[in-house]
Amino acid sequence: MPGENILIIGGGPAGLEAARGVADLGYKAILVEKRDRLGGTPDSANYAALTHGMRDASEVMAEIVAAVSGNPLVDIRLNATVTESSGAAGDFRVTLQENGGPATVEAGAIIVATGFDHFDPGRATQAYGYYEYDDVITLTDAEAMLKEKKFVKPSNGQAPDRVCFIQCVGSRDRQLGNEYCSKVCCGIASKQAIEIRQLLPQCKVFIFYIDMRMYGYWENEIYWPAQEKYKVQYIRGVISEIVKKGDRLMIRGEDTTMNRPMEVAMDIVILSVGMEPSKGTKEIARILGLAQNKYGFIDPAHGSLDTVSTSVEGVFVAGAAAGPKDLDDTMGMAGAAAMKAAALVRRKSKAPSPLSSPPVGERVG
Amino acid sequence: MPIPINIPVKGPAAAPSRKGEFRRSPDDAPEDLRAMALELEAKGEWIVQRVPEPYVEVQTKYGKAKKIPLQHTWHHKSCGQCGHIPGYSTSIFWLHRKLGLEYNDPRDQTSCTAWNYYASATSNSAAQAAVAMRNFAAAYETGYFPQIHCATSYGHYKEVRSELIHHKELRDQVRDVLKKMGKPLVIPEEIVHYSEWVYAVRHEIAKRQVLDLRNITATVHPACHYYKLVSEDAIYDPDVYGGQRTAIVTGVARRSAPRWRTTRPGSTAAASASATSWSSGTSPAPSPSSGRSR
Amino acid sequence: MATGTGTGASSAGLARATPGGSVERGAEPPFEEKLRLFNEVTQDLRFPDYLYGCYECGICVAVCPSARFYDFSPRRIAQAVAREDVELVYEQMNRDVWECSQCFSCLRCPRQNNPGGIVTIMREVAVKNGLHSAKEALEGYSRIIYKIMSTGTQVSPDMIRPDAFPDWGPTAKETADNLEVWRRAMPPETMHTTSSSWEVDDKTLTELYLIWHLTGVLDMIKTLDESLHMILVDVMEEKLEEAGYPLGG
Numbered sequence: 008m009p010g011e012n013i014l015i016i017g018g019g020p021a022g023l024e025a026a027r028g029v030a031d032l033g034y035k036a037i038l039v040e041k042r043d044r045l046g047g048t049p050d051s052a053n054y055a056a057l058t059h060g061m062r063d064a065s066e067v068m069a070e071i072v073a074a075v076s077g078n079p080l081v082d083i084r085l086n087a088t089v090t091e092s093s094g095a096a097g098d099f100r101v102t103l104q105e106n107g108g109p110a111t112v113e114a115g116a117i118i119v120a121t122g123f124d125h126f127d128p129g130r131a132t133q134a135y136g137y138y139e140y141d142d143v144i145t146l147t148d149a150e151a152m153l154k155e156k157k158f159v160k161p162s163n164g165q166a167p168d169r170v171c172f173i174q175c176v177g178s179r180d181r182q183l184g185n186e187y188c189s190k191v192c193c194g195i196a197s198k199q200a201i202e203i204r205q206l207l208p209q210c211k212v213f214i215f216y217i218d219m220r221m222y223g224y225w226e227n228e229i230y231w232p233a234q235e236k237y238k239v240q241y242i243r244g245v246i247s248e249i250v251k252k253g254d255r256l257m258i259r260g261e262d263t264t265m266n267r268p269m270e271v272a273m274d275i276v277i278l279s280v281g282m283e284p285s286k287g288t289k290e291i292a293r294i295l296g297l298a299q300n301k302y303g304f305i306d307p308a309h310g311s312l313d314t315v316s317t318s319v320e321g322v323f324v325a326g327a328a329a330g331p332k333d334l335d336d337t338m339g340m341a342g343a344a345a346m347k348a349a350a351l352v353r354r355k356s357k358a359p360s361p362l363s364s365p366p367v368g369e370r371v372g
Numbered sequence: 373m374p375i376p377i378n379i380p381v382k383g384p385a386a387a388p389s390r391k392g393e394f395r396r397s398p399d400d401a402p403e404d405l406r407a408m409a410l411e412l413e414a415k416g417e418w419i420v421q422r423v424p425e426p427y428v429e430v431q432t433k434y435g436k437a438k439k440i441p442l443q444h445t446w447h448h449k450s451c452g453q454c455g456h457i458p459g460y461s462t463s464i465f466w467l468h469r470k471l472g473l474e475y476n477d478p479r480d481q482t483s484c485t486a487w488n489y490y491a492s493a494t495s496n497s498a499a500q501a502a503v504a505m506r507n508f509a510a511a512y513e514t515g516y517f518p519q520i521h522c523a524t525s526y527g528h529y530k531e532v533r534s535e536l537i538h539h540k541e542l543r544d545q546v547r548d549v550l551k552k553m554g555k556p557l558v559i560p561e562e563i564v565h566y567s568e569w570v571y572a573v574r575h576e577i578a579k580r581q582v583l584d585l586r587n588i589t590a591t592v593h594p595a596c597h598y599y600k601l602v603s604e605d606a607i608y609d610p611d612v613y614g615g616q617r618t619a620i621v622t623g624v625a626r627r628s629a630p631r632w633r634t635t636r637p638g639s640t641a642a643a644s645a646s647a648t649s650w651s652s653g654t655s656p657a658p659s660p661s662s663g664r665s666r
Numbered sequence: 667m668a669t670g671t672g673t674g675a676s677s678a679g680l681a682r683a684t685p686g687g688s689v690e691r692g693a694e695p696p697f698e699e700k701l702r703l704f705n706e707v708t709q710d711l712r713f714p715d716y717l718y719g720c721y722e723c724g725i726c727v728a729v730c731p732s733a734r735f736y737d738f739s740p741r742r743i744a745q746a747v748a749r750e751d752v753e754l755v756y757e758q759m760n761r762d763v764w765e766c767s768q769c770f771s772c773l774r775c776p777r778q779n780n781p782g783g784i785v786t787i788m789r790e791v792a793v794k795n796g797l798h799s800a801k802e803a804l805e806g807y808s809r810i811i812y813k814i815m816s817t818g819t820q821v822s823p824d825m826i827r828p829d830a831f832p833d834w835g836p837t838a839k840e841t842a843d844n845l846e847v848w849r850r851a852m853p854p855e856t857m858h859t860t861s862s863s864w865e866v867d868d869k870t871l872t873e874l875y876l877i878w879h880l881t882g883v884l885d886m887i888k889t890l891d892e893s894l895h896m897i898l899v900d901v902m903e904e905k906l907e908e909a910g911y912p913l914g915g
């Protein structure tokens with residue numbers, strides 16, 4: 008019955024987990040993904056190993072994809088996106104743009120899992136030279152190299168002797184309009200630092216930071232080993248200028264703990280770029296009329312006690328579409344969104360259900 | 373083909389680059405002071421002096437358009453330039469005459485006094501704003517639109533505009549001061565630096581090139597006060613240093629190497645199209661110094 | 667609430683400010699006076715836009731030209747005010763602030779602080795209150811203020827002296843010797859001047875006087891240099907009266 012279908016937009020970790028949850032609860036999931044394959048950003052951006060646990064990203068993503076791809080209750084639509092929506096909770100009519108042209112689907116609830124984009128360091132003009140120097144790269148560029156177990160200077164293909172990370176690029180910055188912390192980049196940088204030290208034991212690795220934000224087990228599982236076992240150098244003070252000197256990069260900053268200026272040569276500079284709402288997230292929020300915060304992320308309507316309901320009844324959000332999230336957050340939200348969406352369609356559908364006796368009242372979700 | 377910043381040393385990347393091309397978005401721009409100035413005008417707080425036609429629309433840091441008037445400009449001179457390196461101002465006027473663009477070189481202009489202010493602090497925000505607004509009012513009275521030669525004046529006036537927009541009490545105070553001298557409170561629609569004008573007419577200048585400077589290495593120092601103060605109002609061009617450095621000076625240097633002459637579709641092509649359209653029309657007669665003489 | 671952390675270092679800090687020991691310091695004012703100056707800084711209308719919070723990230727220091735040449739740090743400026751360290755701010759007003767180049771590179775601050783702008787305000791308070799450091803730092807500067815007040819421009823061709831500008835090379839002498847001729851040779855008529863950057867109308871100059879008179883700049887000059895103030899007031903009052911501006915207050 009169409010009113011019991013649940014439309015999930017976005018086939019990344021959040022969308023995949025939500026689809027699995029919906030199917031496990033016995034409802035039909037329609038999973039719409041813009042790209043020609045599932046897996047989301049960890050797949051499209053070629054993530055290597057995932058924190059925490061350091062499992063291979065392709066392996067992890069393959070498992071989550073496998074859980075939905077053969078499932079008769081999950082209708083996967085690739086190369087598809089949403090262009091229009093009408094109706095209300097329990098009875099949405101949504102127009103998709105697919106390979107073959109437009110198509111209409113009916114659904115009782117919608118879960119938005121359209122994720123994030125990486126901050127484009129070009130926006131911080133004059134600071135990092137990302138588009139000017141081959142050897143200035145981002146976390147995702149580094150992930151791709153680490154995945155192939157070949158970490159070299161892009162300019163000449165040689166192994167680097169000195170590599171550094173610059174934290175908070177495009178996050179925690181009022182000038183750039185992204186005032187929030189992106190949550191994962193401290194952990195990812197430290198993880199990559201370990202991987203670089205494993206691959207190239209002679210290479211020195213530095214991390215320039217404002218604060219290292221390694222909450223929970225990321226502290227003892229990543230931060231401490233990086234510092235203690237792999238001798239990664241953590242220096243408090245952010246680099247603000249990079250210039251080329253010979254075939255190396257001179258970086259300039261202040262070592263704020265030691266109270267002295269720094270000007271040191273590096274072979275590769277890795278920018279720890281943060282998260283921004285993806286274009287898809289902003290577009291879907293507009294189409295569905297969802298309230299967004301000033302950064303463009305979808306606002307959960309009920310604060311921290313309900314992280315997945317949005318300003319529109321029957322529409323839920325999961326994962327990085329709702330703000331910077333790591334995988335733990337993402338998977339947790341996806342499960343909650345699946346549960347609340349299923350509860351809603353069950354409540355709204357006319358079909359009698361043995362469990363439907365107590366009235367749920369006004370409360371959304 | 374964008375200009376590589378590291379011209380002598382940059383070679384083709386050995387490993388395939390995953391970097392795309394930088395795309396700016398007006399959505400990322402902070403508050404729009406020009407729009408706010410117009411709102412204040414609608415409330416009767418001040419007059420916004422409009423950019424005269426013809427103008428060239430150029431792109432600022434986040435891709436917002438900025439109008440650069442080509443002529444009928446009131447030249448707010450620079451004390452550093454006129455005092456010690458007068459070839460600057462002389463060349464700016466010379467370029468205007470070469471291009472047949474009419475301008476006004478006024479005597480009713482003081483220094484912005486920001487150099488004194490930044491050096492000695494012997495002034496305050498009200499005095500600084502009043503000096504700026506006196507000069508703007510003087511321009512307005514002539515009907516000519518300010519073109520500012522000095523980067524410090526330019527940056528400082530942008531700061532003053534922002535302070536005036538954000539602080540009503542300052543606006544009121546400065547309006548009172550100007551009233552005493554019988555002048556209205558006027559803010560130009562755009563605050564324009566001469567280098568922006570040069571950028572806007574670079575293709576026209578290039579057409580008149582007589583020397584081949586191809587093998588000359590040039591070094592440029594875009595003034596701190598040009599692009600660091602109210603940074604979103606400075607010109608950036610995706611075709612110049614990939615949009616990563618302010619385009620005002622580099623846009624001119626481009627002419628020297630023919631392999632960079634190809635214009636990609638987009639802002640530059642648009643700018644050059646509009647640049648030719650004004651020059652193919654009837655050029656106004658040059659008038660070297662329409663300022664009052666005595 | 668204002669606290670006085672770091673006070674122990676303050677007198678030592680002042681001693682450091684004058685390694686030669688040649689300039690005699692005014693007596694150390696009481697805490698209440700320093701607090702008054704501190705409040706004057708934070709009550710400036712621009713202050714809320716100049717300081718939000720500070721990460722101690724050092725970006726401002728990294729881009730600061732003055733930090734490379736002096737024991738100066740925009741981060742310490744921002745931190746001292748943010749911590750409401752009245753003693754340290756007073757100390758900085760007496761020394762550090764005069765080392766800033768006012769280039770505003772530090773506007774790159776991720777919190778959107780403006781340490782250079784905080785310095786501007788601190789300097790202004792130092793000048794307005796006649797702090798010893800302001801007089802000392804601005805010794806010899808009076809001639810620039812006089813230049814502005816007498817010509818409406820700040821930098822004049824006749825300031826080019828080979829001894830004053832050795833880095834201008836050998837032609838500086840020749841330019842200085844034949845300044846009048848050089849200036850007359852330039853096409854823009856407005857620049858046929860030697861003692862001002864360009865020719866400024868009398869009426870324009872009078873309007874500038876009026877601005878300085880009405881906005882309290884003259885009072886600042888008075889605390890800085892009494893004799894200059896006297897000269898300026900004489901000239902100004904005459905001009906303003908001639909132009910028919912009423913001179914109340």
Ligand SMILES: Cc1cc2nc3c(=O)[nH]c(=O)nc-3n(C[C@H](O)[C@H](O)[C@H](O)COP(=O)(O)OP(=O)(O)OC[C@H]3O[C@@H](n4cnc5c(N)ncnc54)[C@H](O)[C@@H]3O)c2cc1C
Pocket residue numbers: 016017018019020021022039040041042045046047048049054056057058059087088089120121122123124125146147150191195280281282285286287288290291325326327328332333334335337
């Ligand atoms: C460099 C980096 C490394 C990271 N590494 C780790 C790690 O090691 N461990 C960890 O816990 N977290 C890590 N993260 C965070 C992790 O990537 C995110 O938590 C996770 O990807 C969020 O999943 P998501 O499904 O919400 O969004 P995404 O992964 O961004 O997926 C969104 C999906 O929606 C699709 N989509 C977007 N718009 C539309 C539309 N309009 N229509 C249809 N489909 C659309 C997209 O194509 C995409 O497939 C990392 C993040 C970064 C930046």
Ligand code: SF4
Pocket residue numbers: 174175176178179187188189190191192193194218219220279281
């Ligand atoms: S996680 Fe770390 S690097 Fe990322 S924004 Fe937060 S503090 Fe900065």
Ligand code: SF4
Pocket residue numbers: 726729730731732733739740765766767768769770771772773781782783785
């Ligand atoms: S304005 Fe002052 S503090 Fe700021 S960077 Fe320039 S010299 Fe340093």
Ligand code: SF4
Pocket residue numbers: 719720721722723724725726727740741744774775776777778779781
């Ligand atoms: S850049 Fe800003 S936040 Fe960082 S130390 Fe300087 S004032 Fe503080």
